[in-house]
Amino acid sequence: MGSIPNSFAEDVVAGQTFVECLPATAEDGHVVNIGRLAVPISRIDLDALSYRHLTVHGVPFGFTRDGEMAGVIAGLLPDVRPAVARGESRPVIDQTVDIREFRQAADRLRSGDAVGKIVLTFP
Numbered sequence: 001m002g003s004i005p006n007s008f009a010e011d012v013v014a015g016q017t018f019v020e021c022l023p024a025t026a027e028d029g030h031v032v033n034i035g036r037l038a039v040p041i042s043r044i045d046l047d048a049l050s051y052r053h054l055t056v057h058g059v060p061f062g063f064t065r066d067g068e069m070a071g072v073i074a075g076l077l078p079d080v081r082p083a084v085a086r087g088e089s090r091p092v093i094d095q096t097v098d099i100r101e102f103r104q105a106a107d108r109l110r111s112g113d114a115v116g117k118i119v120l121t122f123p
Helices: 015-024 046-050 068-085 099-111
Strands: 008-011 030-033 055-058 093-098 117-121
Touching: 015 030, 015 046, 030 068, 093 099, 099 117
Parallel strands: 008 030, 030 055, 093 117
Antiparallel strands: none
16 A cells, blocks of 8 residues: 555554554554454554554444544544545445445445445435
């Protein structure tokens, strides 16, 4: 992985993916884990964390304290919003699925076969 622009990395998989986010994030950057689709345990190289002066944020997916997500999002907006506007940060879309097929979409996410996000559409 190359260095992620604007010193921000998002991890929803955990496990080895989380480990790989650390050396791929720019110095003084932030790594936000918001999911554990693979496994909830990662074995990291603390040098990749400390020598790069990284900050790791753990956010529970779907269960947050009042104001928790707002603070995380507000802290990331100065870097993330401009990167998105410049086209430097775009989501990877695995597939687009009608909302009526949400169970199949959830099964695909859990299987680990999805590469990127699954977008649900409404008729």
